[in-house]
Amino acid sequence: MASRPLRATALVSVLLIFTSLLAACGSSSSGSGGGVVNLTFWSFNQQITDQADAFNKTHPNIHVTALKEPSGFGQYYPKVLSAIKAGNAPDVALIEYQYVPTFVSRGALVDISQYIPQSVRQQFDPAAIGLETFGNSLYGLPQDTGPEGLFYNAKVFAQAGITAPPTSWTEYAADAVKIHALGPNYYITSFSPTNTGWFQALMWQAGAIWFTTSGNSWVVNINSAQAQQVAGFWDNLIKQGLVDTATADGDFQSGWNNALDKGTIASWISAVWGQGVVKGDAADQKGNWAVAPMPQWTAGNNDSAFWGGSGISVIAGTKHAKEAAEFVQWYLTDSTSLNIGVQQIGWYPSNLAARQQALTTPDPYFAGSTPGGQIVDKTFASVNIPSGWAFPPDLDAVTNFEGNDFNTAITNNLTLVSQLPNIQNQVITDLQSQGITAKAGN
Amino acid sequence: MEISTVAGESSTSATQTTIRIRPPRSRLLAIWNGATPYLFLIPFLVIFLAFFFAPFVYDILQSFYILKHFGGLGLTPPKVVWNGLANYQQVLTDANFWRGFGRVLIFGIIQIPVMMGIAMILALLIDAPLLPFRRFFRLAAFVPYAVPGVVAAILWGYFYTPSLSPIVQALSAVHLPVPNFLSNSTILWSIGNISTWEYAGFNMLIFYSAMQAIPQELYEAARLDGLSEIAIARYIKIPMIRPAFMLGLLFSMIGTLQLFNEPEILHGISGAITPTYTPIIYAYNIAIIQSNFYYGGAIAAILGIITFIFSYFFVLLTQRQTGA
Structure with a gap:
């Protein structure tokens, strides 16, 4: 047996070995040798590696590593926020517009206004620049926007005896009956209660503005008369079994992909970026799909709303904000990068010069109503987006409340309308508990 | 020296x-x-x-901190402020937490006895000298445990999804009523079925190993006294492996309180699984999906404390009963 001090010496030496082991584990971060600044970039699209390669070729002092990340509410944004907390976040990342306020509210984005001159900002759609601007701060540059329209399978519509896409929501409801008459598995659309962003866009289009600001306070208006009208419209379709509410058939789920491809789900209210999704998921329906403006609440209008659309932001914790901002500017103004974005990724670009080019090419996949194919983007070019909608700084919580309550409604045969007051209360309470000023608008 | x-x-x-x-x-x-x-x-x-x-x-x-804004629209970076025990206080009065907790308790009360019963029967069967192909059965029952929990849930999710499931297709082909495995009232038992499938073999192996340690003299004595194989199982094997049984029970209870993988995977195909379905799913949703590491931390800590108290008293109770 060793004596006490000897035992202490032994313990100390073991601890020394232990700590040096830990230190060895922790020292893997590479220094930027030779004056080259290393940046990482996260986005949803595979083609970003080609864009990064093009950047790296012309910028010897900056090296960008682009990583395709899985998209999706429950995956991507939590990953970015966790990475910031863990100190290994990317320098640059794609952030959809609806999440920008939430990220700003967490201190997760870098103000790049000092790096991006006005002359550069003027190259973009002012509405999209507005989604990245808070006071004098600029939290990113806009990549693409997501105005909505109606994608529909014209062949299935014709089989159901529908000659023209619905122009009003009343016609849409009537068409829903006709399509379901084709067979028990045929639906005009899937309705996923947890697809919260999609439902918010339906509200937005109807002028049911859920979130606005009044001075220094948020005004939450989830239970307004217009909101009840929209929710009531879908309640009616759900009650009659005219929309597919099976969770496995919700947008982007495997059952939905399968149903689009078989033609049993006949349409999708979606943003302009949805064209890539339809083409990918319903490859067997090539030539059958077409795109039309959204059904309207008021005849003669061309009201739409934004669903998604993304900007590129510099992420808090970066040691190279200047170089990161330089990459962001290049990514959304350089013609090589924009070409890849428009032609391969399918952006409806916020960069105005690039948007003009995007509006000229017909797509043979969408030949359902126009032989030879439609110029898909054109349908989205002249829509009216009702003003005033501002995404709240706790969208992740809103998504959980809305998804949870609508889910409860669907599984327990309750109405969506009955859930609106509870969602509104939870949102206001959540904002207030974070020390944010918020009040009900109704 | x-x-x-x-x-x-x-x-x-x-x-x-x-x-x-x-x-x-x-x-x-x-x-x-x-x-x-x-x-x-x-x-x-x-x-x-x-x-x-x-x-x-x-x-x-x-868990002692909170992110705070100080009035206004909240479009500025927040401050991390000391929150004392307020997060803990909130968890203790959080209906979502306790509803999830109640759900795993009900789950445990039904699923654990069923699983342990199956495990015991399997262990007794493969320990019985007369059973042919014992090694094969032992391996077959244990294989599900070697399948990772997430993979098991995906596998069973395929059997549960109406449009993909061969079970549903077979039943409807012969015009039998088709169960909905994913509804509000059935989903908990669909999860229970996955857990049982996964862990019955594991518990079986624990019981079986404990049976190998029973001294052969006891069997000899029992046979000399004319006991049947069933009586040997009833009066020797089951009482003798009581410590192993209690260990398996403890593991199962802790595992049930921490139920996560199966419901999280099935969440994608069943609307009945909410973000507050089990305590761990709730903690995960708060901490990771809503990025509220502080409140999520408090939920996790309280669940940890409850699990610890649970296990402590369970061990105390079983030790007192066996007099160890």
């Missing part, structure tokens, strides 16, 4: 004594000898400290 025997003896005098008595070379040797047990502990300690203790301490520290 023990010198520090007198309690309260000052360490300086001990040092001096040591130095005088031991020549330098053997002192190094003594250090080496003293270090040996710690060196053996290092692999365990490194992993334990890095992946269990450090996150645990970090979680507890986080």
Whole structure:
């Protein structure tokens, strides 16, 4: 047996070995040798590696590593926020517009206004620049926007005896009956209660503005008369079994992909970026799909709303904000990068010069109503987006409340309308508990 | 050569004594000898400290804070402020937490006895001398445990999804009523079925190994007394493997309180699984999906404390009963 001090010496030496082991584990971060600044970039699209390669070729002092990340509410944004907390976040990342306020509210984005001159900002759609601007701060540059329209399978519509896409929501409801008459598995659309962003866009289009600001306070208006009208419209379709509410058939789920491809789900209210999704998921329906403006609440209008659309932001914790901002500017103004974005990724670009080019090419996949194919983007070019909608700084919580309550409604045969007051209360309470000023608008 | 025997003896005098008595070379040797047990502990300690203790301490520290804005629209970076025990207070009165907790309790009360019963029957069967292909059955029952929990849930999710399931297709082909495995009232038992499938074989193996340790003399005596194989199982095997049974029970209870993988995977195909379905799913949704590490930390800590108290009293109770 060793004596006490000897035992202490032994313990100390073991601890020394232990700590040096830990230190060895922790020292893997590479220094930027030779004056080259290393940046990482996260986005949803595979083609970003080609864009990064093009950047790296012309910028010897900056090296960008682009990583395709899985998209999706429950995956991507939590990953970015966790990475910031863990100190290994990317320098640059794609952030959809609806999440920008939430990220700003967490201190997760870098103000790049000092790096991006006005002359550069003027190259973009002012509405999209507005989604990245808070006071004098600029939290990113806009990549693409997501105005909505109606994608529909014209062949299935014709089989159901529908000659023209619905122009009003009343016609849409009537068409829903006709399509379901084709067979028990045929639906005009899937309705996923947890697809919260999609439902918010339906509200937005109807002028049911859920979130606005009044001075220094948020005004939450989830239970307004217009909101009840929209929710009531879908309640009616759900009650009659005219929309597919099976969770496995919700947008982007495997059952939905399968149903689009078989033609049993006949349409999708979606943003302009949805064209890539339809083409990918319903490859067997090539030539059958077409795109039309959204059904309207008021005849003669061309009201739409934004669903998604993304900007590129510099992420808090970066040691190279200047170089990161330089990459962001290049990514959304350089013609090589924009070409890849428009032609391969399918952006409806916020960069105005690039948007003009995007509006000229017909797509043979969408030949359902126009032989030879439609110029898909054109349908989205002249829509009216009702003003005033501002995404709240706790969208992740809103998504959980809305998804949870609508889910409860669907599984327990309750109405969506009955859930609106509870969602509104939870949102206001959540904002207030974070020390944010918020009040009900109704 | 023990010198520090007198309690309260000052360490300086001990040092001096040591130095005088031991020549330098053997002192190094003594250090080496003293270090040996710690060196053996290092692999365990490194992993334990890095992946269990450090996150645990970090979680507890986080749980005392909160992110706060101070009025306005909240479109500025927030401050991390001390929140005392307020997060804990909130968890204790959080209906979502307790509803999830109640759900796993009901789950445990039904699923654990069913699974342990199946495991016991399987163990007795493969331990019975007359059963043919024992090695095959032993392996077959254990294989599901080797399938990772997430994979098992995906596999069963395929059987449960109406549009993909061969079970549903077979039943509807012969015009039998088709169960909805994913509804509000059935989903908990669909999860229970996956857990049972996964862990019955594992518990079976624990019971079976314990049966191998039963002395052969007992069987000989029993057979001399004319006991049937069923009576041997009833009066010798089952009572003798009681400690192993209790261990399996404890593991199952802890596993049930931490139910996560199966419901999280099935969440994608069943609307009945909410973000507050089980306590761990709730903690995960708050901490990771809503990025509220602080409140999520408090939920996790309280669940940990409850699990600890649960296990402590369970062990205490079983030890008292067996008189160990």
